Amino acid sequence: MVETALANSRLIDAAIQEAEALLGDRLSTSRSVRDLHGESVAWFANHPPDAVAFVHTTQEVSELVKICARHKVPIIPYGAGTSLEGHTSAIHGGITFDFTQMNNIIRVSAEDLDCTVEAGVTRIQLNQYLRDMGVFFPIDPGADASIGGMAATRASGTNAVRYGTMRENVLNLTVVMADGTIVKTARRARKSSAGYDLTRLIVGSEGTLGIITEVTLKLHAIPEAISAGVCPFPDIKAACDATIMAIQMGIPVARIELFDDAQIAACNAYSDLDFPETAILFLEFHGTEQSVAEQMALFADIVAELGGGPFDTATKTEDRNRLWKARHDVYWATLAMRPGCKGLATDVCVPISRLADCVEETRADIEEFNLYAPIVGHVGDGNFHLILLIDPKDPEEKLRVDELLKRLVMRALAMEGTCTGEHGVGMGKMKFLEAEHGQGLGVMRAIKKALDPDSILNPGKVVAM
Numbered sequence: 001m002v003e004t005a006l007a008n009s010r011l012i013d014a015a016i017q018e019a020e021a022l023l024g025d026r027l028s029t030s031r032s033v034r035d036l037h038g039e040s041v042a043w044f045a046n047h048p049p050d051a052v053a054f055v056h057t058t059q060e061v062s063e064l065v066k067i068c069a070r071h072k073v074p075i076i077p078y079g080a081g082t083s084l085e086g087h088t089s090a091i092h093g094g095i096t097f098d099f100t101q102m103n104n105i106i107r108v109s110a111e112d113l114d115c116t117v118e119a120g121v122t123r124i125q126l127n128q129y130l131r132d133m134g135v136f137f138p139i140d141p142g143a144d145a146s147i148g149g150m151a152a153t154r155a156s157g158t159n160a161v162r163y164g165t166m167r168e169n170v171l172n173l174t175v176v177m178a179d180g181t182i183v184k185t186a187r188r189a190r191k192s193s194a195g196y197d198l199t200r201l202i203v204g205s206e207g208t209l210g211i212i213t214e215v216t217l218k219l220h221a222i223p224e225a226i227s228a229g230v231c232p233f234p235d236i237k238a239a240c241d242a243t244i245m246a247i248q249m250g251i252p253v254a255r256i257e258l259f260d261d262a263q264i265a266a267c268n269a270y271s272d273l274d275f276p277e278t279a280i281l282f283l284e285f286h287g288t289e290q291s292v293a294e295q296m297a298l299f300a301d302i303v304a305e306l307g308g309g310p311f312d313t314a315t316k317t318e319d320r321n322r323l324w325k326a327r328h329d330v331y332w333a334t335l336a337m338r339p340g341c342k343g344l345a346t347d348v349c350v351p352i353s354r355l356a357d358c359v360e361e362t363r364a365d366i367e368e369f370n371l372y373a374p375i376v377g378h379v380g381d382g383n384f385h386l387i388l389l390i391d392p393k394d395p396e397e398k399l400r401v402d403e404l405l406k407r408l409v410m411r412a413l414a415m416e417g418t419c420t421g422e423h424g425v426g427m428g429k430m431k432f433l434e435a436e437h438g439q440g441l442g443v444m445r446a447i448k449k450a451l452d453p454d455s456i457l458n459p460g461k462v463v464a465m
Contacts, residue, residue: 119148
């Protein structure tokens with residue numbers, strides 16, 4: 001074991017020396033820089049890399065990968081650091097590739113409704129660049145995540161019920177493979193039946209099959225009219241039933257977000273709001289002035305039938321922005337309710353018809369285990385989240401959290417859902433993949449082994465080798 005550790009240390013040192021010769025002072029071994037890149041937003045121990053490389057070009061990434069491949073040194077891609085399942089933790093050491101300085105918008109074609117960006121561009125940066133062109137990029141996971149990271153985790157968010165996830169909105173990727181080969185996964189055409197779908201293989205692979213350096217995205221026209229709404233309900237079942245009815249009736253809501261009473265209380269305190277502390281839906285409707293009015297009228301009928309209301313609307317941009325900023329701040333709002341605690345955000349997704357059952361049974365579990373875990377969710381596509389607060393000084397509480405998480409996932413799987421709708425697997429959800437995919441997990445391992453035979457690409461994530 002000692003000899004192996006020494007051999008690994010020599011390999012890492014050799015790789016760092018070669019990387020430093022290539023990058024100069026953009027290769028950092030500073031403890032503070034390494035610790036920052038080993039930290040996770042959620043409840044995971046800090047696993048810092050041995051070095052951090054601040055990359056600038058695809059060709060540079062390729063040269064660095066070749067260095068790491070020669071020395072069999074792990075590579076961990078890093079975007080904005082907002083992932084929630086430990087995706088960027090260097091659990092086996094190695095070199096983290098930081099893409100924050102690789103943030104150029106390469107081209108925009110408003111006529112074709114697409115654009116190409118480098119992996120470090122963030123969603124807010126992109127939409128600020130696009131705002132005077134009449135188009136926007138709709139995928140909104142809440143955090144100002146990098147586009148490369150969003151593609152790697154198959155992110156979605158509040159707009160997914162109407163615009164889909166990253167899976168539907170990525171046209172092409174530039175990817176550096178485990179041997180340093182640079183691959184384009186597709187062209188700009190909106191559809192193709194030419195060969196294997198490499199784009200969809202890499203989207204959601206979390207840096208374990210290749211390193212994304214550029215992304216070509218679909219864009220959408222900015223709607224003529226946008227209106228938001230807020231509607232309280234007597235209980236969480238009524239709010240879920242309203243969501244189900246809206247989707248089944250074909251009302252094209254752009255966003256429909258559920259807050260339980262605990263979550264809305266946290267948002268009220270943190271964002272200086274005064275919503276009633278009961279189950280609430282935040283909604284947004286896109287379209288023409290007439291179509292938005294019709295959508296809202298249809299939803300108002302559902303609200304009345306289920307005993308909800310009042311259904312308040314907001315059309316001014318500043319009012320809508322305030323509403324959605326409160327939604328995006330739910331993690332920090334929840335943390336503020338128990339100072340000194342760590343947060344663990346998790347999600348599952350179930351068929352829309354099972355949503356109310358899954359949420360209600362999960363709330364019963366939260367009460368049974370005596371935990372603080374507000375619920376918020378993109379319920380239009382059956383996806384909801386728990387934000388659990390854990391006292392790091394209370395190991396017994398951590399055991400109760402682990403049992404709750406296991407019940408949550410197994411319940412979702414029993415309802416033919418998934419262990420994660422959008423957070424990804426990382427290292428946090430790996431233990432559930434066999435229950436979800438069965439023999440399919442062996443196929444995933446075969447793909448990983450074929451594309452990354454030395455397991456240097458983000459090892460210890462998604463599939464255990």
